């Protein structure tokens with residue numbers, strides 16, 4: 688009797704995740720190592736999966752390339768990143784030989800000074816991310832529940848506003864384990880972390896070092912804004 692040939696990942700039918708399916712995956716990964724969620728995502732979605740990063744560190748990259756060295760890594764170059772962030776990207780490229788995709792805004796994209804932060808983030812983060820995710824089925828993000836109170840209920844697996852599967856493998860990882868993994872694996876860190884900026888975004892909107900327990904307190908520090916919109 689002939690042996691059945693496995694269907695290549697790219698030819699498999701898209702996974703339609705029901706609410707019950709999402710719930711079951713979240714239960715499965717809640718206490719598991721982040722690698723388990725990453726392995727599930729790479730196996731399920733193949734080249735239909737990418738990883739997004741802001742190069743605050745390479746923790747998620749380090750975990751993901753151990754599972755799939757060729758995973759597509761997306762960086763949204765808003766035009767307003769710190770030199771330290773771009774340097775972190777370069778060091779990551781040398782260390783991991785990343786398959787990097789850089790998405791940039793349109794030349795005439797509005798900026799925050801003329802049009803406000805909502806329009807600026809919309810044109811420089813959200814629209815480029817939409818372009819990067821066109822044709823994808825799923826994406827990995829480094830969101831963690833510890834980032835700030837508004838992220839305290841971040842699921843490990845969710846369906847985003849586009850209908851794509853979004854996987855946040857680090858969401859439930861305890862801070863102590865994150866720190867020990869980073870130290871043991873010599874994770875590439877943005878130098879601004881050592882200067883007290885626990886969350887690093889664009890320079891105009893990363894206004895001051897972290898204050899207190901809220902890692903993102905220095906972002907849009909003088910406004911009620913807490914998210915750029917790509918995770919909403």
Ligand code: SF4
Nearest residue numbers: 804807808811889892
């Ligand atoms: S974080 Fe600030 S500079 Fe960056 S895209 Fe948003 S508004 Fe513009």
